[in-house]
Amino acid sequence: MKKTSWTSKLISTVSVSAAALMLFAGFASAHVTVNPTVAQTSAWQTYTIKIPSEKELPTTKITLKVPEGVAFKQYQPLAGWKISTEKNDSNEVTSITWEVDGDNEGILAGQFQQFNFVAQNPQAETEVAWDAFQYYSDGSIVEWTGEPSDSTPHSITTISEEPAAAGNAAASGDHHGSAATGNEGHDDTSTEAGTGDANAADDDTTLGDALTDTVTGEPNNTDTDTGTLKLQQATLIVSILALIMSFLGIALATRRKKR
Structure with a gap:
């Protein structure tokens, strides 16, 4: 016994x-995230959504809801991806979708992909939540719409009049400081070497500043995120x-x- x-x-x-x-x-998994996590009120902001493929299946589509108060302006075209937007009765963009196109297999296991777009931030200090929907090749969907403590949380961006101070208070992050100093009248066609940081344009930038901060991407990022x-x-x-x-x-x- x-x-x-x-x-x-x-x-x-x-x-x-x-x-x-x-x-x-x-x-032990990564999340769909939108950067920067802290941004300036009223600024024209370059945002980057980063999508890791957590399953042993390719991600073939991602839909991002535009938070209320955020005015979507432009997206960066990317070879191998078909990009579309949905609008409400007021002709405001409410969501943006990236979907595989042509011979593109999607975001494979062990890979991630980044997409860039420009939006204008709310005028008042607030927090905006980015709800995202990740579609896999088998038809399954992961809804990144939960609270920060959930297993599938949405990304949150804090809109602040003093983004540097807000960023330091929340957590240490890789943000550009005073990047727009002297940028009034900035030529839209000029680019600054090394731009493209997902956390750039935290200050009161113009649309031209935001557009020159856009990253030139590849159809699929084959460099594995560490x-x-x-x-x-x-x-x-x-x-x-x-x-x-x-x-x-x-x-x-x-x-x-x-x-």
């Missing part, structure tokens, strides 16, 4: 451990360990039955 009790306890422990490991693996790759590797390792422990529990139970 003692041996039976010991075996049962071992199997129970293995099962619980495997379940916990699989649960951890589920949390953070996303580490998370995926951790998920794979944890899943393998959980599987091994489950097999170990089954083997011990089978061996006990044979005795």
Whole structure:
């Protein structure tokens, strides 16, 4: 009886451990994000949405809802992607969709893609939430519409009269400081070397400033994002360990039955 009790306890422990490991693996994932997370009131802002493919399936479409109070202006065209917008009765853009086009397979496992657009921020200080819907090739949809504590949270941008101060208070981030100093009358055709940071234009920029800050992208970014790759590797390792422990529990139970 003692041996039976010991075996049962071992199997129970293995099962619980495997379940916990699989649960951890589920949390070890990257999110769809919109940057910058802090921006200037009324500014013409270059925003970047970053989409990692978390499944072993390609992401073929992403739809982003434009928050109320944010005035969408322009998007950056990108080869291999068909871009469309939806408008309300007031002719305001309410959502933008990027969908694979031509021979583009989409955002493959271990890859991420960034899309850029320009919008004008609200005049008053507020927080805007970016709801996003990620479509995979099998028809499944991940809705990034939850609160920050949820497993699929939406991105939030804090609109502030003092974005630098707000950014420092919230968290340390990679923002440009005073990037628009002396930019009044800035030529729309000129570009500054090294522009394209997703967190640029946090200050009171003009539309021309925002447009020159746009990143020139590729159809699919084949350079694996370091953070996303580490998370995926951790998920794979944890899943393998959980599987091994489950097999170990089954083997011990089978061996006990044979005795």
